[in-house]
Amino acid sequence: HFVDADTQLRSETKALSGEYIKNPVWVDMMKKSLVTVHPLGGCCMADTIENGVVNHKGQVFTKDSPSGVHEGFYITDGSVVPRSLGVNPLITISAISERCCALMATDKGWTIDYASTKQLQPSQTTTKTIGVQFTETMKGFFKKGIANNNYQAGFDEGQKEKEAFQFTLTIRSKDSKTMIEEPNHAAILAGTVTAPGLSASPLNASEGIFNLFVDNPDEVETKLMKYAMKLTSEEGGKFYFKGHKVVHHDQHLDMWPDTSTLYITIFEGHDDKGKILGQGILHILLEDFSKQMLTMKSLNAPNVVEGLKALTAFGKFFAGSLWDIYGGVLSPNNFYNPDAVPRKKRELRLCAPEVHPIVTEDGAQLLLTRYYDPKKDTTPKKAPIVMAHGFSGNRLTFAIDTIDTNMAEYFYAHGYDVWLFDYRLSNFLESSSQQHTLDSIAKYDWPAAIAKIQSVSGSKDVDVIAHCVGSISLFMAMSMPGGVKGVRSIVSAQIASDFYPAIQVGLKAGLHAPQVLDHLGIKSLSAYATTNENWEQKLYDVFLQACTDVAPISQYCNNASCHRMTFMFGPLYEHSNLNDATHKATVEMFKVANITTYEQLTAMIRAHHLLDMEGKDVYRPNLANLAVPISFIHGEKNLLFEAKSLETTYNNLCAKNGKDLYKFTSIKGYGHNDCMYGKNSVTDVFPSILEHFNRFYKA
Numbered sequence: 001h002f003v004d005a006d007t008q009l010r011s012e013t014k015a016l017s018g019e020y021i022k023n024p025v026w027v028d029m030m031k032k033s034l035v036t037v038h039p040l041g042g043c044c045m046a047d048t049i050e051n052g053v054v055n056h057k058g059q060v061f062t063k064d065s066p067s068g069v070h071e072g073f074y075i076t077d078g079s080v081v082p083r084s085l086g087v088n089p090l091i092t093i094s095a096i097s098e099r100c101c102a103l104m105a106t107d108k109g110w111t112i113d114y115a116s117t118k119q120l121q122p123s124q125t126t127t128k129t130i131g132v133q134f135t136e137t138m139k140g141f142f143k144k145g146i147a148n149n150n151y152q153a154g155f156d157e158g159q160k161e162k163e164a165f166q167f168t169l170t171i172r173s174k175d176s177k178t179m180i181e182e183p184n185h186a187a188i189l190a191g192t193v194t195a196p197g198l199s200a201s202p203l204n205a206s207e208g209i210f211n212l213f214v215d216n217p218d219e220v221e222t223k224l225m226k227y228a229m230k231l232t233s234e235e236g237g238k239f240y241f242k243g244h245k246v247v248h249h250d251q252h253l254d255m256w257p258d259t260s261t262l263y264i265t266i267f268e269g270h271d272d273k274g275k276i277l278g279q280g281i282l283h284i285l286l287e288d289f290s291k292q293m294l295t296m297k298s299l300n301a302p303n304v305v306e307g308l309k310a311l312t313a314f315g316k317f318f319a320g321s322l323w324d325i326y327g328g329v330l331s332p333n334n335f336y337n338p339d340a341v342p343r344k345k346r347e348l349r350l351c352a353p354e355v356h357p358i359v360t361e362d363g364a365q366l367l368l369t370r371y372y373d374p375k376k377d378t379t380p381k382k383a384p385i386v387m388a389h390g391f392s393g394n395r396l397t398f399a400i401d402t403i404d405t406n407m408a409e410y411f412y413a414h415g416y417d418v419w420l421f422d423y424r425l426s427n428f429l430e431s432s433s434q435q436h437t438l439d440s441i442a443k444y445d446w447p448a449a450i451a452k453i454q455s456v457s458g459s460k461d462v463d464v465i466a467h468c469v470g471s472i473s474l475f476m477a478m479s480m481p482g483g484v485k486g487v488r489s490i491v492s493a494q495i496a497s498d499f500y501p502a503i504q505v506g507l508k509a510g511l512h513a514p515q516v517l518d519h520l521g522i523k524s525l526s527a528y529a530t531t532n533e534n535w536e537q538k539l540y541d542v543f544l545q546a547c548t549d550v551a552p553i554s555q556y557c558n559n560a561s562c563h564r565m566t567f568m569f570g571p572l573y574e575h576s577n578l579n580d581a582t583h584k585a586t587v588e589m590f591k592v593a594n595i596t597t598y599e600q601l602t603a604m605i606r607a608h609h610l611l612d613m614e615g616k617d618v619y620r621p622n623l624a625n626l627a628v629p630i631s632f633i634h635g636e637k638n639l640l641f642e643a644k645s646l647e648t649t650y651n652n653l654c655a656k657n658g659k660d661l662y663k664f665t666s667i668k669g670y671g672h673n674d675c676m677y678g679k680n681s682v683t684d685v686f687p688s689i690l691e692h693f694n695r696f697y698k699a
Contacts, residue, residue, distance in 0.1 A: 142195070392590045572672050667685055
């Protein structure tokens with residue numbers, strides 16, 4: 001065709017007394033490969049429907065109309081030209097379009113005023129925004145009948161049965177600045193979907209919404225790329241597509257898998273209220289990704305410079321979001337800002353609290369917070385239940401507002417008289433900044449708290465939920481000669497009187513880390529990391545971030561307070577069990593850990609059992625004092641203490657007092673602290689604890 005066009009153009013140029021210049025890329029060195037400046041064809045002009053798409057007027061052929069054309073449906077662009085012209089087609093396309101308009105006017109009886117010099121002026125109030133656009137192709141498989149979010153099963157079964165699924169979508173933002181700045185980072189999308197399981201022909205994708213890097217409140221430091229659109233088949237079938245990419249840094253090179261993996265769900269009808277038809281997974285292939293990068297362009301830019309600025313800003317947002325997530329030690333830490341407006345907290349589903357201060361025999365000031373409404377009294381009336389937090393914690397372990405239902409709300413809703421115990425290590429109390437032994441908590445704090453609860457409530461029986469150091473100190477209080485009186489039953493969470501540490505905890509205990517810090521003059525460690533830190537504290541946080549990013553025993557995040565807690569105690573929770581709000585609120589729940597308590601704990605860990613501060617084995621001889629119903633709960637993924645710790649305590653007590661009093665439960669998928677305030681603890685953990693105490697109220 002080029003040779004024919006070349007010959008014809010030479011002849012016409014000669015007739016016009018012109019000078020013909022051959023296309024410079026039609027040479028052997030370029031392998032005679034031409035580059036067109038304008039694709040042509042696709043809706044070719046012809047004399048009949050069998051030979052083309054439009055007639056000479058640009059009207060689209062149809063067999064469903066007596067006139068043989070779709071009335072009012074014209075195509076007049078380069079797609080009607082059936083072949084390459086050999087020259088730039090601008091003038092040819094313009095001439096065809098103008099001719100079609102003239103014929104259309106004649107057919108409709110319209111008059112075109114070619115003599116008019118009137119020019120349309122753009123509205124002075126309209127300001128064009130600059131947008132961005134790119135096209136994405138993803139391929140994979142889905143399987144009908146999968147409806148339980150088991151996307152991998154949908155992919156695997158779909159691949160086995162060759163139920164392929166593919167889309168090519170154009171994602172467009174009319175205002176890239178707004179897209180970047182607004183939290184939903186929304187754009188529109190449209191295109192085609194090929195899914196033989198839904199239709200033999202490609203489906204039209206319309207009214208689509210794309211969201212780029214939106215926060216996922218249900219997961220820690222996780223963002224989503226979200227896709228939603230209507231699908232319509234040639235047969236009239238209606239479907240709804242929803243998909244999401246999960247962008248979260250674990251500890252692997254996971255940026256490419258995260259950003260190139262889309263989990264999809266297909267619904268009946270044109271919204272997500274219909275029946276789920278199937279689920280699966282799509283991927284971006286590297287070759288498709290390279291093509292996608294070439295489709296990136298600006299929209300409505302007044303000039304090249306402004307267009308490049310818009311693309312650069314979008315690129316910075318995209319790359320910056322990925323850097324914040326996957327940048328590792330080089331990405332910025334997230335710090336608590338004490339000068340910021342306090343976060344908005346939800347109202348707890350509890351009555352107004354009663355606050356009961358306590359002063360112990362040795363002068364420590366403690367606090368009990370009670371949630372009790374006599375109007376909610378059950379029959380029989382339930383005994384008080386006291387909840388004790390762990391080392392460096394406070395009562396928010398049981399009353400944090402960032403989960404749907406916390407433990408205090410759960411037991412209050414079940415008719416219990418709920419008491420939250422801030423003992424001397426609580427960071428809500430001034431005493432937390434002082435040095436304390438666990439013996440003093442056992443000897444003074446627990447007896448004072450139990451006595452106060454008995455006095456105020458009028459009940460001789462008190463039930464206890466004790467977590468970590470709260471549990472350790474309670475077992476010490478019960479195992480003292482004489483033992484604290486009034487405790488009817490206990491739920492002991494994670495650790496009690498025997499210690500078999502996980503890797504990090506055992507390493508620090510073996511190296512006598514608290515004693516080393518004490519000799520260096522360091523009297524406390526703090527999990528309170530803020531934006532107001534000095535350069536030494538910031539350097540410390542960078543060091544901890546680096547340790548967290550490479551340590552195989554921890555999970556990665558950018559929360560500086562979380563890094564500090566991991567250094568102080570070990571990995572306290574499975575990040576996947578927390579929602580993002582709770583993870584950010586850890587700075588409210590944990591703060592100071594004094595070195596004296598830390599020293600006594602590590603001495604116990606090395607000995608594998610309870611010791612007093614002087615290293616004497618004064619508690620184990622009194623196991624008979626613990627002849628009360630006790631349920632032990634241990635997170636299956638606890639990375640502070642092995643299950644052997646509570647199992648040893650359980651076996652020792654069974655041997656001493658009989659096994660009917662005791663129960664051991666492993667909480668599948670949970671770590672150390674997340675049992676207390678995980679996003680799903682209300683269904684995964686709390687019912688087991690409730691069952692323990694409800695034994696006293698069965699008919």
